[in-house]
Amino acid sequence: MSIELNDIQTMKVEELASCSGKELALLLNDVEKAMSQLETQKLWLESVVAYKYVYRASQLRSQLQQDFGTVSFDDEGTRVLVDQPREVSWDQQKLKAIAQRIQEQGEDPSEFLDVEYSVSQEKFDQWPQQLRRSFEPALKIKPGHCTYRLVGGDV
Template sequence: MPHPDNAPRFDDLERFALGDIAALPPDMLLDLQTTSHTETARVKRLRDRLEAGIAQRYEAAAATERAAQGKTSGTVRVEDEGVVIVADLPKKVSWDQDRLAVMAERIRAAGDDPTEYLEIAYRVPELRYGAWPAAMREGFADARSETTGKPVFRLEARVR
C-alpha cells in the first residue's frame, strides 16, 4: 500500500502517543502493523544468523571445555579476547513410556506404590531419578534416553 508523504512510518511510532496511534486511519494502522510483522521477521532472521555465527565460532571451544569438565551437557565458560562466552547445552531426557508402564506394574506387584517413583503420565523427574538407589536406577535405565537441546551462547564483558 503506497504511503502518502505525510503518513507516519513504522520508525516514527516511538514518538507518538498511544492516542495518536489509535486515531490513525485503519488503512494506516494496517500498513504499520504489516510493516511491524515484516520487521519482526527480518530481525528474527538476522538474530538467528548472528546466533548461528556465534555458535560456529564457539561450539568447538565449548565442547572442549565441557569435555575437560567431564560434562555432556550444561553450562561452561570460555574466554576470547576479554569476552566471556557462557555456553549452555541443555540436557533433555525422555522416557520410554511402554517400559515405564512395565516398571510401574512390577512396583505395584511387589506391593509398593508406583506413584512414589513415577508420575502418572510415566515421566520420571530427573532429580528424583538421580536420588534413587543404583539398583532402582538400573532397572529403569533401558526406558531412559538423554539428548541435548539447542546450544545457547551469551556474550559478557569480562569484569576486570
C-alpha cells in the same frame, strides 16, 4: 495520514487509535516484516557465534570431562559462556509397564512416578454425550491470549 514505523513510539494512543483500520493493518504488517527480519538476523548471528566457538568449547568439555552444563573461556577480553543443557525424556510405554509391575507387587506407583492425565480435546469432542458428561467435572477451561488481526484492504 502516513505514519512511519519509527514514529509510533512517540505517538499517543489516542493519535494511533484515530488511524484507519487500513493504516493500522499496514503498520502491523510492517512490524511483522521487521520482526521477521530481525529474527532471521539473530538466528544467523547465533549460528556464527556457535561456529566460532564450537571447537573450543568441545575441547574444553573434553578436558574437563563435562558433557553437560556450562563451560566458559575468554576471547580477547570477552567471556564466552557455553551452556549445554541435558534434556531428559522417558519412554512412556516402558514407564507404564514399570508402573504396572510396581502395582502388581502391591506398591503405589505414585510413590515412584509422577503421573499426569490428559484428554485430547479433539477426541473429547467426538465422544458420545454420556461419556463426555462423566469427564466434564474434571474439565477446566480458561481464556487464552486474545489476539486481533486486521485483514483486508491492500495489506
